[in-house]
Amino acid sequence: MKTLLKNARERKGLKTREVAQLLGIDQALISKFEKGTRKPTKDQVVKLASLLEIDFETLMVAWLKEKILYEIGQDDFALKAINMVREEMENSYVTSKKSISKNLSAILEEIDALKVKLDQFRQFDSYRITQALELEYTFESNRIEGNTMTLRETDLVINEGLTISGKSMREHLEVINHQEAIAYIKHLMNKNTPLNEREVLSIHNLILRGINPEDAGRYRKVQVMIKGSSFMPPQPFMVAKEMEDFFIWYETNKNVLHPIVLAAELHERLVTIHPFIDGNGRTSRLVMNLILLQNGYVIANIKGDYDSRMNYYNALETAQTKNNKEDFLLFIAQIEKESLERYLEIIGQ
Incomplete structure (x- = not known):
């Protein structure tokens, strides 16, 4: 994700200071996002995707991947838990699709x-x-x-x-x-x-x-x-x-x-x-x-x-x-x- 953000910013010709100003946050946070030492919030991901013209889905998936890895670390039960979460989310998605009336x-x-x-x-x-x-x-x-x-x-x-x-x-x-x-x-x-x-x-x-x-x-x-x-x-x-x-x-x-x-x-x-x-x-x-x-x-x-x-x-x-x-x-x-x-x-x- 950090590479995505930095490359997109440079492609737009923006300085970290300018991005921070446009988003209304501290410049140091932008640098930390790009170095991977700090994770943006979901709201900030939405704004970054729009401002830097990054595909939202690509950026959100990268953000969620890092968030999940950070939260679970190397826990022995992590993969089993992830598989259970995926199954539950897929069932929820099917249910939401079925919620459309006849x-x-x-x-x-x-x-x-x-x-x-x-x-x-x-x-x-x-x-x-x-x-x-x-x-x-x-x-x-x-x-x-x-x-x-x-x-x-x-x-x-x-x-x-x-x-x-x-x-x-x-x-x-x-x-x-x-x-x-x-x-x-x-x-x-x-x-x-x-x-x-x-x-x-x-x-x-x-x-x-x-x-x-x-x-x-x-x-x-x-x-x-x-x-x-x-x-x-x-x-x-x-x-x-x-x-x-x-x-x-x-x-x-x-x-x-x-x-x-x-x-x-x-x-x-x-x-x-x-x-x-x-x-x-x-x-x-x-x-x-x-x-x-x-x-x-x-x-x-x-x-x-x-x-x-x-x-x-x-x-x-x-x-x-x-x-x-x-x-x-x-x-x-x-x-x-x-x-x-x-x-x-x-x-x-």
């Missing part, structure tokens, strides 16, 4: 069949089709949050640069900002940039740019309540730690879960933490759709009409207050299925 498993199979079909007809993709669907996404995502722009008005603001009489400056900015945020997640997708704190904050910064500049791209410092919900988000002093756990969970599960489940989980987890003063819903939906796009799916566009919005909110609240995510996972899976079906219909397949 209903969810069935819809995921339908989605994957649609994706196979879509992959065969990618050559029929059109910039104009993509542009129209992204416009609809901006319209619906903003409508969920109370923006009163119609689809036509959203089009005029984005594509014609017009100002709509009777609509507030905030509503205009919400439209423009959201469209730019879509362009940004597509940029991340094309670069194959992994989800990390910097990117989530950048997405949020775009959403609130010009609307609430002092809070754009920054975690909240005050307690908030979710209108119409009995769920209470975590206290502000807990947000940074909750977000650290959020990214650790992502890194641990990104290659294990079905992409639809991963995307839906990230959406629910982020909006439950509610890390921002405003813009949590839009940011969470954009993060979800970044994951979907990175895995070759299409944007899951949740509608903003009353019935769709209520179904969305109710499924979320059940996940947040009853520790039961089934309804929410099914809801997102159904939205993605419908989005795939519509996309295939548009391109004539």
Whole structure:
């Protein structure tokens, strides 16, 4: 692991002092990590992997190997214990895979069949089709949050640069900002940039740019309540730690879960933490759709009409207050299925 860290740092052209400054830890610790005389914490491993652009799985496996060897040393029973642990972990993994309900498993199979079909007809993709669907996404995502722009008005603001009489400056900015945020997640997708704190904050910064500049791209410092919900988000002093756990969970599960489940989980987890003063819903939906796009799916566009919005909110609240995510996972899976079906219909397949 020490060689991994040192080589990656030198490849990036960074000094130990610079790495320490970026991570907010003592410079001496970085030197000790590279010499193998001190082991980073799990949180520090996540941050090092992101900062130094080391494959997370490679770094985590190296870290765990050294941690295990350090803990057990040359104990005579070590190998027997390791084999028992492996067996227990494998059983646990199989159990977690089986925990997906039959209903969810069935819809995921339908989605994957649609994706196979879509992959065969990618050559029929059109910039104009993509542009129209992204416009609809901006319209619906903003409508969920109370923006009163119609689809036509959203089009005029984005594509014609017009100002709509009777609509507030905030509503205009919400439209423009959201469209730019879509362009940004597509940029991340094309670069194959992994989800990390910097990117989530950048997405949020775009959403609130010009609307609430002092809070754009920054975690909240005050307690908030979710209108119409009995769920209470975590206290502000807990947000940074909750977000650290959020990214650790992502890194641990990104290659294990079905992409639809991963995307839906990230959406629910982020909006439950509610890390921002405003813009949590839009940011969470954009993060979800970044994951979907990175895995070759299409944007899951949740509608903003009353019935769709209520179904969305109710499924979320059940996940947040009853520790039961089934309804929410099914809801997102159904939205993605419908989005795939519509996309295939548009391109004539």
